[in-house]
Amino acid sequence: MSSPQVSTRIEDPASVDAAITSRFSARAFLPRPVPRETIEGILDVARRAPSGTNTQPWKVYVLQGASRDALVDKVCAAHDAIYADPSLAAEYREEWDYYPERWVSPYIERRRENGWGLYGLLGIARGEKDRMHAQHQRNYRFFDAPVGFMFTIDRVLGRGSLMDCAMFLQNVMVAARARGLHTCPQAAWNGYWKIVLPHIGAGEDEMLVCGMSLGWADESAPVNGFHTPREPVQSFTRWLD
Structure with missing residues (x-):
């Protein structure tokens, strides 16, 4: 006798694909609340x-x-304090290295394209430090989303658990899309783990993986028109016969 996972047929694969391909990092949300049962439903699906x-x-x-x-x-207060006195940044360092110490091609070009593409859409020019700071701080306001997630794992675990958590995060984002919601996964919170973890009541053995905004995207916000490109399949795939 087959299990439901084995016997289930996906009758509408286009909707599954649409939930994946329509996911993007939304950076402006409406104040409309998200019902608790909807959030629980998303997490119930994601746990698979x-x-x-x-x-x-x-x-x-x-x-x-x-x-x-x-x-x-x-966190916004800490972010402002660092902007006023950059020496304070030493107090707020990530526990794990999300980004490399040294950037190389092609990753540095993609990173620059992402950053300047976003700032260009918002009309923020090079050297406008105050506006850059304000836009970066939008991360710490959850981009006005009514729901914020914080994800942690136990520090005793290995790097593989970060990969496991990443697959869980993807499930959260895709399940949110299936319900008409949008998300923004945010590593920006990681430097402020000393503030975040006590605030959420996490144990001393927990490590912050990232945060995430969840809510109803503001379709009228220009920033939500910013969608990053993806490399074609042939650029990252090798077929071995």
Whole structure:
């Protein structure tokens, strides 16, 4: 007797593909609330993500209302303090190296294209540091999304658990799209883990993986017209016969 996972047929593959391909990092959200049952439904689907030996290493903290707003205030204050005194940046370093210490081609070109493409759309010119700072701080306001996620794993775990958590994150984002919602995964929070982890009540053995904004995208916001390109399949695939 086959299990439901084996016997289930996908009757509308186009909708599955659309949920994946319409996902993008939304950077402007409406204040419209997201019902708790919708969030729980997303997480219920996402938990089917694979993980090495079924360790399921992810932990999720959902911030709404006062808890969300209080964290925004704390981290924005720290972000402003660093802008005023860059020497304070040493107090806020990521626990794990999301980005490389040295950028090489083609990754540095893609990174620059992303950054200047976004700033160009917003009319932020090179050297406009105040406007760049304000736009970067939008991360710490969850881009006005009513829901913020924080994802953690136990520090004792290995790098493979970060990959497991990443697959869980993708499930969250795709399940959100299936419900008409949008998301923005955010590594920007990682440098402020000393503020985030106590605020959400995480244990001392937990490490912040990233944050994420969730909500209804503001379709009228120009910034949501910024969609990054993807390399064609043939550029990253090798067929071996």
